[in-house]
Amino acid sequence: MKFDSNDLYASLMHELKNHLGLLAMTIDSIPLQNDPAHDGVVDDARLLCQRVVERLQQALLIYKAANGQIKPSIDAYSPEDLVRELRDTAVSLARGRLEVHCGIAPETPAIAFFDRTLIEMALINAIHNALAYARTAIWIEAGIEAGRLTLTVRDDSEGFPEPILSGYTSDAPNRSGGTGLGLHFARMIAETHVNQGRGGELRLANQNGAVFCVLLP
């Protein structure tokens, strides 16, 4: 039997995603027992599983980027629906350990144009970070700034380390286990969103915690 490595790669990926999806759903179905020794382990497993999903998505994105094909597929979506979906995801991951707040600024457009898959991927990564570093709460918000849609994830953590704020990115995998890939991809995703000469942007700041903000033209 002869293998076509592209086909093989595709079907491997397919299998991998199926199994990860199954794993996530299986963990979700484990009932809570109000026993921290039990529930805490389940929570950890859920978060870890989400992390693996995220890493897989990043791996696929690297593969695509190497083939020069990260092109956003733009359609019309409701920012409000997006925020609500992210809120529900965050609440389920936080499991009551942290507060999750969300909000839509009044002037936010009812619909906006973006690639929902890519944008969700960037924001979910930010939410994972926020849940990991926040002291008590995280915020997910949509708004508008000078004609660009803003999607923001904030927390009350210590804030981003200085090298990250000043745009320092090392090529090599760095420090405490992290790769720094999450923020790198979020920036790339924001910047592939271009409309009539205006580009998207990722803005990181510290303001009573870490502020992660994607601006979309």
Add this chain to the structure above:
Amino acid sequence: MAQNAVNRGNDELINYAALRALVVDDYPGMRSALKLTLSNFGVTKIQMAGSATEAISRIQNNTFDFILCDFNLGEGRDGQQLLEELRHRGLINLDTVFIMVTAESIYEKVAATAELAPDDYMIKPFSAEVLRNRLESILLRKLAFKEIYRHFKEHDLVAALHGCDRLIDSKPKYLVDALRFKGELLNALGRFEEAEALYRQIINMRAIPWARLGLANALHLQKKDAQAEEELRDVLVQAPEMVAAYDMLANVCLARNDSAGAQAVLEQGVAISGKTVRRQQKLGEIAHANGDLESARKAYATALDKGRHSVFVTPTDYGNLCQVQLEQGDLKAVAETLKNAKNILQASTDGQLVMAVVQGVAQQQAGKPEEADKFLREAARLRSDGASADAPLLLKMAETWMAGGQLEAADSLINEVARNAHDSDVLLEKAKQIYLAAGREDVGASNLKAATADVRKLNNEGVLLAQKGEYRQAVDKLLAACHEAPRNPRIIMNAVWVVLKCIDLEGMDEELLEQARRYLDEAARQAPGHSRIAGLRLHMKEIENKFGIRRRSAT
């Protein structure tokens, strides 16, 4: 910062417990995991199917509000083919939620027209929260579109259009959805210029690929094919994976008499997504007409292979493949094709007819005229019992008769084909070639002329009378034309048009209306998707309303 609350409080609007759901996935573990996920948020009436075939049989026997379907279903049809078949056969309607689960985000670009697109996509892996949110958004959207869908189902396109306008004015969240639906209504109503303006309005907001395709379609329907081609070529530079654009571009090329271009474009489309039966059929037809027998054979064979259990495959498709194989002189392949399809073809008289004609032609080519005659006699018998075949196969039959010296039968059959296709240059040319090859050019010319002249004369006279306002006489002429050419879409549509006009002005004649209704259905069969049909249906509906006739059932 002032913030609006994000909670919707939709609990009273959406009753998950009442929702009848179908989960389609080929992997049992995934099916039960999805079932568990759904039950987590209250969906408990869940049935499951492991393949497209199983899904169809469940859907035929039950009503579902929500179908969650994996794109990849292993062997057999995939999720997209299933969706297309469900829509095509009217097994699900616009109220049914259809969510496609896929492993690849690229899939979103495969289906661009609203008719072929699911309500939303879920990219694996996903969580229960995301699924619930997506489902809820779609259900709320369908609620907002409820009245519009109802009018649409009743063929009341103008009322549906007004519904869209109200939504556009009042619900900014559904602005783009309402515009998209309105664009398709405008095209169906033949209001192409308004459709063009509408798609330009969307593109001004953002050049979303489906809007650009809509624009190209509206241009094509106005016969502005050069502009349509330019738009589509540019879409394909931006998004080469957008297969629907290749399909449309092929039609535009054909309209510009560029059949080589049409074939090249479809070949690109097939290279990206070769599973769609109708794309392969179309490629086969065009390649066949271009004389590229090898490509035609490959495309027809693939269509049969991919569509073995699909509604989009009919006996005609087997006939097409066999005709190419016959033209290639590959009688062994013909025998093989018929052998493999024997059970399918024998199941219907149309299928038996295809078999009989093909075998007759094959025997003739093999130098066995007596055998050939036997099969063609059988074919003639099937036809007189009501079996029907498409024009190319009938021409093949006539050609064989002619070669076997049965000139009268051949001439009469060609006459029949020509009457039903008096304005099809392709078919008339084919008929001419048959006479040329038989050395009967002169007979052919007069036969074809006689066949088309009668129909053309009756048609022209009828149309002229209608223009002069003499509708009664116009109806008589055009019904006579229909009698001569009962499968000629142009003639039939003209007849329907004057019948409606006549009833409108001179009063109801239920028998006549019923006849018009049947003719319109026939026209839709002969020329599916023809731009005049929706307008005629609408007109018929208006007449029915005016005279208080209730339609038996919406078709």
